[in-house]
Amino acid sequence: MFVWNKDDLNDEQVDAIRQAGNVFLEACPGSGKTRTLTYKIALELSKLTDEKKWIVAITYTNRAADEIRERIELLGVETSQLWIGTIHSFCLEWIIKPYGLYHDRLKNGFKVINSYDSEDIITNICLGLRPQQYITYYQCSHFYTPTGLNITGSGGSLATSVLEAYHQHLDNNHQIDFEQILYFSYELLRNKVAISKILSNLFSYFFIDEYQDTKEIQYSIVASIMRANPSKVTTFIVGDPNQAIYTSLGGYAIAHTELESLTAASFASMSLDKNYRSSLKIIEYYRNYNVSPSATSAEGSERDYQSIITYDQVTHKDDLVEQVSRYIEHNIENFNIPERDICVIAPWWTHLAALTRNLVNRLPQYSFDGPGLVPFSRDLENFWYKLTRIILTEPSPSMYVKRLRWASEILYDLEIAMVDIAPFTSKELLKSINSISIDEEDGITYLCYFFDELFKRLGVEYSLYPMLQEHYESFLSSTEDRIDRLRRDSEEFATDIEAFRRAFKPRSGIKVSTIHGVKGGEYDAVISFGLLEGLVPNFNDSSEDSAKKLLYVIGSRARKNLHLISERGRMLGYSPNQTERTSTKALQRVQFPYDHFV
């Protein structure tokens, strides 16, 4: 059985791991949530005696899944009986693929379309309604609940009909989108009780990370599997209700009692409330944005750090680059904080992309890791993106296991696309990729040549397989779009293959990220701008709680210093009726003796 070193975990964490039965764990920021989860999975894997059972862990992102798997492997625990991935991968692998023939929409085969295509199709439908009717993609945002479609966009009945047309389009083309993966899985489980029964016999443990961002339909999927065999499947769910920032997509932090009634099982309610990350001053500050009561004590090495917390409401948006640069320089020069421990956060990607490129020019001595630097679309679910990821990472012993896993994902996708994959193994695929060399400078052209050569060697004509072809077109057009956009901003933007390669190099430098993208991260100094009504909180979920949770996430990322900016000059609406966006109310309501920045 897996045993850990005494110093690896604190008492709270050990208690959570040792707790028998179902566990409902609330973990405050910096409390070692991922570590606890990792050790718990490792422990349960090592206790697993039945070689025909699996431990399933649902993470919010593929990146988190990879990270946890690698950490477990580093702990020396065999992971062949671990299934870890996002809820979408889970549904696809365990429900849609094996049981799809019991669903009318899936039984004749299906192609999974990615979010880019989805946006494209809906946008086209919206454009088709003009000029008689005006509606945008964002007004059609929606998600599924167990009772059906829930439209969160402001499009009203027009959005309903747009989505009807959208779903009809998908149906006609045998396509399903990410939301439907969840909904159809839910329907399958609801209509065929045998499925839950079989799955419940296959899984010994269910782990759910970041439960606060989990949707009702996802809870229902897990619950129906649990209910089928309450004595056999044990569930461990962990998250932080204060960081529930995906409410607009349907995510919510389920209450302990609701979870128990949904799953018809009892959960031991536990918590991790020792923050090992931030200084006491930072903790005291971000706790102003609690929406759910939490007791957090500072336990980390920076506990007594004399943090600087500033709030700037005067800087104009045109001076943001200058102001942010000054914060960066100040932290590096005066506090000896390394580049990689600084993070710039804003709510919207568009504001960050421009800012990053300007920061690169303004601070040429520092390096940056952020959006607007990568020349192609990072659509994680696109087949060709996944393939590009293998192509553009250098083979090396340390990357071998990871690349091999990516290669098996490629095979998996090829099979969904109905390619006969019996002739190749993931190793052979990797070998073919490594052996191809293309003499070409331009990034996109390089990739196209590479794709052609690879498929020639595999003996597969990819254009004959509709799903591959659709993804191909989508990958190329979104990448071209992106390059065009970046070129418009900056003419010297590099699109050679080396620039493409950099996108997959290990990141270094100052991190630039959206609030949603910074989840789980921690930095000595955090600089955040765009703290304005309509952005924080976002227009599609304008509650004060929503703003508080975003601020909570921003604040709790910082170990030492925190710099908040509600810049001036961001306009709302179109001229001549433009108004200037105001500072986030939730932020203004907090009375705090901010430090003065000199």
Next chain:
Amino acid sequence: MHISSLNLINYRNFKNVKLNFNKGINTVIGENASGKTNLFRALRLLLDNSMPRSSTKLSEGDFCRALGSWKGHWIIISCEFDDISSDEASQSLFLHGNGNIEGEEEMVTKATYNLIFRPKAHIRQAISTIPVGDTPALEEYLNDISTDDYETVLTGKSTANFADPEVYKAIVGDFDAVVFPNELNNPEIGIRLPYILNMPNEVSFTYIKALRDVVSDFHNNRTNPLLTLLKSKSGEISPEDFQPIAELIRTLNENIEGLNDVCDVRDDIASTVGDTVGDTYSPNSVSIRSSLTDDSDQLFQSLKLFVAESNDGYEGAIHEMSLGGANLLYLTLKILEFKYQNSNQSIANFLLIEEPEAHIHTHIQKSLFDNIKYENTQIIYSTHSSHISEVSNIRNMNIIGLVDGNCEVFQPAKGLTKEQSGFVQRYLDAIRSNLLFARSVILVEGDAEEILIPVLFKKSTGISLDEMGISLVNIRSTGFENIAMLFNDERIRKRCSIITDLDSAFFNTEIQEQDSEALKNKKRKAKGSEESGANRKLILDQFCDNNPWLSPFYAKHTFEVDFIKCSNSVYLKNVVENVYVDPATRVTAKEDLSKADIATSGMRALTMANHQGKGWFAITLGKAINFKVVIPEYILEAIKFAHVEFDSVLTFKILSYRFNSIKEHVAEGKKHIEKADADGDMNLKARCEAYLLPLETGIEVFAPKWDVFDSATDDINEIKASFIADFPTENHHLLERI
């Protein structure tokens, strides 16, 4: 859990067959080359983890030749499982991949597992776009296809009944009408098995191949069943047990190395090297080491089995054993291997035994069959031994047979009640179970028919019924229906003729006042027989009605009477001496037999048969019969029905036989003439010459035609017609009817 059925579509010699299996022991019987091994191979592709992974990639040769062009067609090997328990956790992975969720309760009640070899998706896509009915376009497209354009998919949860040709058309396409499905994924063929499920790993499956060259199997380390057994145990030896042995080996090695002679050789090598090449270039040291291994795996390879077969206590090595003994041993070790495997955690256990009868003595075969029974294990035997089929339950039996050149599979007990199949079961002894192997069957109910029909046929055609694949079975007093019910569309689709007597009276049964009491009784009895015969016919006709596989044929009276009726009295006259001793009776008998009126001659034939006993009389008569015998019409018709068609090859053989017989007959006759000449019996000589003349003329006319006849190109009916014409005095009833 067990396999309940297996469907083979376009696989090897099976165009489309379905086998049914039950829990426990099952038998697959069939003549040689009927495809029993192919059938087992199909099962092994699905379930045997000793098959290489690449074997599921099928090849051109795996397509059924009866298809004509295979291009575009699919091979489907589909298997269904029964006795599924959806609650058992150990079966969950299997159910996840293969369990069919069906019915009102939406529960898993059965599971399916298919291997499908089909064109890749883009090929199917392309075929589906060919316009309906456009045969040239289809042919042109298919022409370029090779098996490289094919993929193997393993699926579970299928619902299609592949055995139905219409279903095949709906899923694969209609190649004649050129109609192909638009949807590339038909949910009826099920869904691909998930990666995590590898069926051969889930079940324990042992295949014992036909025992042909057992000794060489024992010599090969890979196939030696003893080594497999030992290997499975060698890992379990405790270090405490093995350590002393390893010590002994080390000591042994040292002792050998220390032998004076060994040391001498070593020293001599060293000194010779030094002397030859000089110290500079010679190796620094030389030693001779004994390398008896102390590795348990390798050590076990040196273990050999010795068996005492005889009472003298001598234990011989395998190659010294009798063939039967070695085979038995091999079988035993394989079964033990299965037992070891069986104790692993598998969701089902399968034991396939191919032709256990090869070289194993009959009575051992029987007990083998009775004794190999394991809990929770499905055993499937293939056999062509009637001895094994005799002891196997016909409810668990599949028969592979050729019908019109195609392999088909029959379940002899399908649709029968338990009583019915129990009856058949008891009835099928070693001899009668032949009917399960035959291509066609003739059922008779008397000894005379059983003995004489094969003789009649052989003597008049030169061909035995066995060669024709016809099994003649005497059902004695069992009643035809009980056996004949095996032959119908549902069960055995082979032809079966029934030969029985109508028992019509062959003399006047009107009772006259002057008749003696005995005669009156005889007439009453005959009348009674006639009535019950007519009744039997009514019932039997009705029983056979609408069954294309079954037909009754009636002797108008009874075999002996009908035999003599068709101008065969000469043979009966020839055996009078064998039947009667009394000279007076002999004379009367011959007189009676010469009468044209069957009331007299027929009665005499019957009396003779009864006098000697019908069976014995038949043997006597059989010896006397020659090629000129006339096969009674109803018997010939029965044979024709069973065999369907006398093709040109067969006709040629018969013709050739009959021509040679005539020639021999003439040669024989010539000897008689010489003898008569020598005896001075001119009368006899003249009669003989008169008799032989047309035959000799016939030979003269026919021989040149026969010599130039080429059976491959010329018309057999033409040469047959001239044969008939050239021998006008011969009885050609047989030739005229085939």
